[in-house]
Every structure is written in structure tokens, then in C-alpha cells.
Amino acid sequence: MQGGSTGIVYGGLKYQARCIADVCADPDNTSFLAGTLSLKEENEVHLIRVSPSGTELVCEGLFYHPNEIWDLKSCPFDSRIFSTVFTSGETYGASIWEIPELYGQSNSPQLEKLFSLQELSSKIKCVLWWPRGKHDKLISIDEGNIFLWSIDSSNKTAKVISQESIGMLHSLSGGSWDPHDRNAVATICDSSLQCWDLRTMKKTTSIDNIHFRDVDYNPKMQHIIVTADDEFGIRIWDIRKPKFHLDEFPGHVHWTWAVRYNPEYDGLILTAGTDSAVNLWLASPAGSNDSIPESLSDYAARQNDPLLHSYNDYEDSVYGVAWSCREPSIFASLSYDGRVVVESVKSFLQTPKEPF
Template identity: 25%
Template structure:
């Protein structure tokens, strides 16, 4: 890890690959982690991150463990409106809408540690909706706060389904060509629910729901994002700047695209990964920051200022509050676009995500169940805020 990194760790003692932030909780930093054991009972772990600025002793605690009898979890996704609602996809080809107990996620004042929910106990959740999917679901994207509860999910075989939670009705199902890599998808946050990006092999398909037709006639555009040696494995839209999409691939590259002109990428981040990129996320508050993680056990935090909605006013990345920063990483983090933090796990990293409550906190998850919570370096905060 780079010097000066604030990291809190916890081990969940089960293999895990599914993680998400509790999106609807804007007061506390909370995450949901789902295990994927084939031999033990699986659980959803509710994690709470406490950033104690007074003594610089950050902590991440398991607030609750909830039993999942449906088998290993492939994907977990939280509601943007209700902190107790979540959707999980399982290797048994099931997709479940479930409700957490209020005490697991709702902010409560405790008089002592004994009053907290016992994290070692096995607790069940209320199952609201159970869907049998046409294969194992590889990705889920829940509509934003302004949507009507629409859920989008895609199976490994390329079946894309849109489901309305409120009416419990299927809106449409499309069949894409199958691929040897897991397809990924993401709603376009700037298109009012009309557009979605889907990966298929080396290509990214941009779909427009207003056409109400199937692929390829329902495709606004499709472009080759990663050529050699492999396929697209992760993607995310810039939350603040329209038409900008980030992709990660088997080639270990992070690439940024202007969707109005896709013959070449806007920018390419090289050298951060030596194997597949498994997760890629923009910071939801400050789009200068991008988080990538991979099966090489590495997670990287990138500063991509020149293509952000608010580029830095100076290219000197080593000056903070008018004083030169003297550390071992000055040369590596210099310039407007650079890798500003690197974290290493023992096992492959299949999931990483940003906090929904704190713009400067993010989590990385190793397959061995080791969780690390990190903070953006202070000098990077100054560059963005000042």
C-alpha cells in the first residue's frame, strides 16, 4: 500500500465475491457482503465502517450476519430508496428480493456494546419476491432514486431482463449472444431510464429502451472496447458527465470512452493490473476518482482529472496547501491523471465499491473473505475540494 493509507480490515472466514454499498443510507457507511461457499452455510454480512478522526483508529465491524439457504451468492445489489431492501442472485439460478431486519442497518443509539445486534448469531431475512432465472445471473443494476423500482439483470448465457418491483411484472426480455466471459450491465444515469450499456465479449452494446425492440435493432450503438488479448469484464458510467463510460478488460486496462465517438478511447490507464479487471466504479460524488480491482489481487485508485466534470486547476500533484509534498510516491502520483493508491490482497479481488455516505471511503473484497476499508489520501481531497 502507498504510504499514509488509512486501512481497516476484517475477515469474514468464508469465500466471498459479492459486495455493494447500502445505497439508501446516507448517514452511515455500510456495506453488504455475500459469501459463496459450496460447503458451508452462506451469509450476508452487514458491515459498518467507523472513521474515528480523533485517534486515527478506523474500524470496520460486522453489524449482522444473515443466513442464506439458497446457496452461493453471485451478485448482491441494494435498493437506492430503502436501506433494508436488497436483491441477491444465487448459483441455483434464483434471484431474490429480500428485506433486512431494521436493526441490521438502521441507525440506532446504543448504550453499550451488549445492546448491539449479535453479529455471531444466525439471522434470517424476509423473502419478498423469488424469481427463477434463465440461468445464473452475472450482474444486476437497480434503477436510481427517480425510477419506479425497475431492476435489470443479465444471466451468464446473455438473457437480459427488465423487472418492475412495484408491479412485480416483467417489462421485457432480450437475448444477447453468449460469451465466454460474464456479461456486465449498467443503467445510464443521464438517460432517465431509457438507456443501458451491456458487455458482450469484446464489445459494449448501448441499448435504447424507447425502441422497444430486440438486439440488434434496439441497439443505438455497439463498439469494440477491448481487443487483445480478451473481453470486456467491467464497466461504469461517469455519474456527473454525460456520454462518458469506463471499461475494464481481460487485458488489465482501464479505458474511458466518449460514447459520441467510439473509434478510440478518450484515455487509457495502463500498468495497474496484470490480469483481468473484475470491478470498476466511479466515485459517486467526485468523478475524478475511479476504483478498479482485479483477479491479480490488486485494487487501484485512479485520479482521472482531465476527463472529469471538474478538472484540477493545477497539474502539480505534489503541492498541498502551497507546500511541496515530500514522499516516496511523488513521482508516481504526479500529473492530472495517475494512480494515487494501490492495495494488495492475498486472494483475487472480485468486488470493490464506494461508500454511499462518505465520498472518501471505499471497500475492497478478497475472495478469501478479507475485507479492507480505505480512505482517499488527504492530499487528494485537498486537490479536489480546494
């Protein structure tokens, strides 16, 4: 099913951008953070909120960031804290920031740097927060290593608890932290997906000989992950049986760059691609419709197509996409030209009417 964008647009980002994150710890607002990627200009982090009427996107805060942002995550237990991975063009780093409490009363509020992740030996790719709530650990992934950090936001400190190197033959590019098990993380590299036990920092399983671009855990079903890869597009796996995938979809016309499970509606998956599109999919990880809400199962039966909708009203590649935890029927996407679009999928959560 094809279609253009019917969402609300925020065009306040002046520079190129690829990072957007849901502010999941905000109980009162549907809000997102977006960060820019300009080598020569002063970069910015935008705090964007959906208006109470749901008809416009409002910039609630605009903050200067010293370097171009390649990864941005919001803290799951404090709406004013977030992490960035950045580069000055030659060196890479990662820091944890706090939005000032009175940010709405200043013309140019300054972010407070709580701490930096200092002991990084190579090009850092991402920072992971455990998604289930307050946890005093962080994970950082660079090209060759996984670091587990102990953090103390109140004392502004972070120290490495453990580290594991994956060896010279691989280059890590990202990962996802298991929401069902704080001791499990999945990482992706140029030729495999690897699952790790953080207690021992040892590999527990792997899916080999595939170039993965992104991975996400199913928040409703343990052991189930979804991946985006160059060859097959989107595939769903049970990591206890890594030799065979459970399901697969064709992905995007070009690279499928990002994939995200909906936080509430099991079976709903978003993907973003360099073909300037965001796709909404309906999947059944267990191979049946048992776990899918009845209205979505109805819809899938009538459509006979896992692709529910393609949002293709973009002029550039889409690298960033994020579901809202507060309103799981809403997602935000960010194209490389700095355009943020917020869409609702409520129409797919309602049982379609019988045709005349």
C-alpha cells in the first residue's frame, strides 16, 4: 500500500540531520529530540513537542551542541538527560547531557555536560540505555569494543565496569539492549549479529555472513529480534534458533537503514531507508496471528500484504525514526535534509469497515 505523508511537519532544523529520539520519560508530553550534523556550522539539539491539539510541532527548546551528532538517545528515566555520539571531523566522543531546568526562559540556553565517556579506544558508534526504566548502567559500542559503564548522574561520574573486544576481523556498527534482560545485548557488525552476556562479556550466539544495518528487540516477546540487512531487507529471528529466520519482508528499494518495533502493538514495525521512504509493516513473529491485536489481524487479512503503508513524501534519505512510548500510535521520522514528520497510525488500529 503506497501513499504520501499526511503527518505534521517540523522544518526548524537548519542543517543536515540523521538522529531523532523519543523522550520516553516525559509523562505529560509527546516529545522528541533531534540533532544536527553540520561539520562547519554550530550544531543544535531541538526539543520538539506535539501540540495538545495534535495539529502542529512546537520547538520547546533549542540547544547548541559543540560537534556534529551521529547518535542521540534520550534517558529512559529522566526527560532532561540524553546522550550524544559526536565527531569534530577527526576525533570521536560521547557525552551525557542535561537540559537546563529553566530552558524556556533563555534565548540561548546551554546544555550541561554531566560527564563524558572517556576510555574510548576507537571510533565510537552508539550509546545504549537499558529501555525499561532506571538503571545505573550504560553501554557504549565502538568499532572494536563493547563497554559497560556504571553511571552516577547526581555525582556526574562514569566508569568502565567491563569491556570486551570483538577482534580485528570485525567492525561493530551498532546494537540494541534486550528490554527483557538487562544482562543481554545484541551488536551488529559488517558480517554478523552477535548476542552477548554482560555478566561475563562473552558471546552467547551469533548470526553470521550477513551485513546487518540495524537491530531491535521485540518489547513484547522475549528472544525475538528484527533486523535490517543489505541482502534481504527485514527479517525476524528467534535468537535461540539463529540458523533460520521466522519471517522476512523485502525492505526498501535502496538500503534499509533503521528498523523499530512498536512499543505497544506487537507486530507493528517501522523501517526507514535511503530511498526517501518510511515503511509500516505488520508481522507475526511467532508465525501466527495470535499475538497481533484483532483489528490489525483483520486488516492484514484484507490487505494480504505485510506492508501496511509507505510514507514517501520525503526529498532525502531517512536515517532516523522513533515511536512515541507515551502515544504508541505516533511516530516521528527525520530525513537527512532536517525535515521532521510526525505521523499517526491510528487508522491501522481500527477495524476496517466492510466494503459495500
